Amino acid sequence: MSVLGVLDGWWDDYFWGSVVVLEVFLVALVMMVLLGLIGSAAKLSNNRIAQKLANAYTIVFRGTPEILVVLLFYFGSGVTLTAFVQIFDPTVKFYDIPPFWAGSIAIALIVGSYATETFRGAFLGVEVAQIEAARALGISNFRTFIHVRVPEMWRLALPSFGNHMLSLIKDTAIISIIGLNETLYVAEQATGTTNKPFIMFMVVGLIYLSFSTVITLAVMVLEKSANKHLRSV
Amino acid sequence: MTFDFMLIFDSIPRILTGIGMTFQLLFLSVFFALILAVILLLMRISGKWYLVIPNMIYVYIFRGTPILVQIFIIYHGFPQFDFIRHSFLWPIFRDPFGCAVVALALNDSAYVSEILRGGVLGVKKELLEAGAALGMKPYQRFIHITAPIGIRLSIPAYSNDFISMCKATALASTITLLDMMGAARAIVSETFAPYEIFISVAIIYLILTWVYQKSFGLLEKRMSRYVTQ
Numbered sequence: 001m002s003v004l005g006v007l008d009g010w011w012d013d014y015f016w017g018s019v020v021v022l023e024v025f026l027v028a029l030v031m032m033v034l035l036g037l038i039g040s041a042a043k044l045s046n047n048r049i050a051q052k053l054a055n056a057y058t059i060v061f062r063g064t065p066e067i068l069v070v071l072l073f074y075f076g077s078g079v080t081l082t083a084f085v086q087i088f089d090p091t092v093k094f095y096d097i098p099p100f101w102a103g104s105i106a107i108a109l110i111v112g113s114y115a116t117e118t119f120r121g122a123f124l125g126v127e128v129a130q131i132e133a134a135r136a137l138g139i140s141n142f143r144t145f146i147h148v149r150v151p152e153m154w155r156l157a158l159p160s161f162g163n164h165m166l167s168l169i170k171d172t173a174i175i176s177i178i179g180l181n182e183t184l185y186v187a188e189q190a191t192g193t194t195n196k197p198f199i200m201f202m203v204v205g206l207i208y209l210s211f212s213t214v215i216t217l218a219v220m221v222l223e224k225s226a227n228k229h230l231r232s233v
Numbered sequence: 234m235t236f237d238f239m240l241i242f243d244s245i246p247r248i249l250t251g252i253g254m255t256f257q258l259l260f261l262s263v264f265f266a267l268i269l270a271v272i273l274l275l276m277r278i279s280g281k282w283y284l285v286i287p288n289m290i291y292v293y294i295f296r297g298t299p300i301l302v303q304i305f306i307i308y309h310g311f312p313q314f315d316f317i318r319h320s321f322l323w324p325i326f327r328d329p330f331g332c333a334v335v336a337l338a339l340n341d342s343a344y345v346s347e348i349l350r351g352g353v354l355g356v357k358k359e360l361l362e363a364g365a366a367l368g369m370k371p372y373q374r375f376i377h378i379t380a381p382i383g384i385r386l387s388i389p390a391y392s393n394d395f396i397s398m399c400k401a402t403a404l405a406s407t408i409t410l411l412d413m414m415g416a417a418r419a420i421v422s423e424t425f426a427p428y429e430i431f432i433s434v435a436i437i438y439l440i441l442t443w444v445y446q447k448s449f450g451l452l453e454k455r456m457s458r459y460v461t462q
Contacts, residue, residue, distance in 0.1 A: 059439070060435070063396070063443070064435040064438045064442075065399075065400040065401070065402075067403050068417075068431055068434060069435075071427070072428070072431040072435070075425075076428050079426075079427055166297075170298070170299040172299075184301065187305070195313075198306065204302050204305075205294075205306060209293075209297040212296075212297035213297065
């Protein structure tokens with residue numbers, strides 16, 4: 001296989017790159033769900049300030065390019081941390097947070113703003129009678145949220161949530177720009193030495209395609225299980 | 234660490250030199266994407282398996298991979314092949330601008346064709362039956378019934394897609410293009426003032442997003458003027 005021969009010696013790099021993609025995805029997924037829940041709860045709360053803050057959050061992060069947020073987080077945190085560290089040790093030239101964390105937080109914030117809107121819509125889709133019933137049974141607001149509202153909302157949010165997960169996995173590619181050694185970064189390195197860019201970037205495309213396929217299938221299974229009580233006999 | 238407001242005023246003119254490039258990237262790629270999307274839509278609703286399956290594969294591939302990877306495959310990958318370098322397409326693929334437009338248009342067409350399909354599926358069957366009862370041919374029904382209603386139904390989703398495209402043009406800065414993002418990155422590398430510069434760019438993008446959103450809102454309102462609320 002002459003075509004795939006150029007990939008010899010790069011397979012392990014691509015493998016570890018894929019592991020990094022997966023790690024970023026999982027870390028950002030957890031943060032994104034939390035941000036979405038907090039954001040939507042704030043939007044639906046009666047607190048004016050919380051509503052305003054959540055609105056500002058969704059407007060800003062849905063309206064600016066992903067690459068801009070990633071670069072701002074990485075270089076911004078670098079400047080801030082360097083200034084902070086230099087107070088204690090003036091000899092330090094530059095200090096940054098790892099691209100992994102800067103990137104994960106950045107993409108989690110971006111996709112979290114979309115998730116906020118999705119969850120908000122889904123929470124509004126939960127029947128009021130359910131919440132009234134919980135209140136009548138004397139269940140606290142917090143436990144109503146965890147045991148009644150979230151499980152009911154989950155089913156309604158799933159289709160859009162699947163798309164958010166796809167955005168999340170695809171946005172990990174942008175983090176390669178700030179030096180995270182995920183698959184796209186590996187491909188750039190490989191291109192530098194082998195001079196075969198097409199096949200190197202194609203491999204990256206295939207890796208992402210398989211990730212998105214797995215996510216799409218997983219969402220299909222989740223939707224099926226979330227809706228099983230509604231299936232007609 | 235201070236926040237230097239003078240630097241913002243000094244760099245905004247330089248950032249705005251890239252806005253022309255941002256607009257060119259956006260409008261050209263959206264225009265070509267729309268044409269491609271209509272072709273893809275017609276393939277999808279044709280009901281012929283040899284048209285539907287290629288469409289589904291196309292949509293699956295372009296929606297399943299990051300747009301940055303698509304840009305890199307076209308910009309870095311295509312010049313590797315002699316047959317592309319010797320073909321009439323070479324002037325497009327030699328130029329980073331051409332590569333960016335091609336990549337963005339191909340990517341967006343996959344999304345837009347699905348949005349349009351959603352609109353077409355939202356057209357009530359009774360209307361088409363009425364058209365058939367009046368003796369309209371299938372293509373007449375498509376042009377006079379399906380298209381106007383389908384377009385109106387797809388505007389909200391299309392507006393979101395347009396805004397994602399506006400944001401996606403910033404990725405062109407990774408292949409040396411000096412759009413707003415590219416100009417901002419150049420300034421940051423000179424001044425190392427990421428907060429001032431990137432926040433200014435973010436505000437410009439937010440204003441653009443707001444304008445697009447309002448414009449599509451007006452368009453939707455205008456197209457829905459016959460619809461009883």
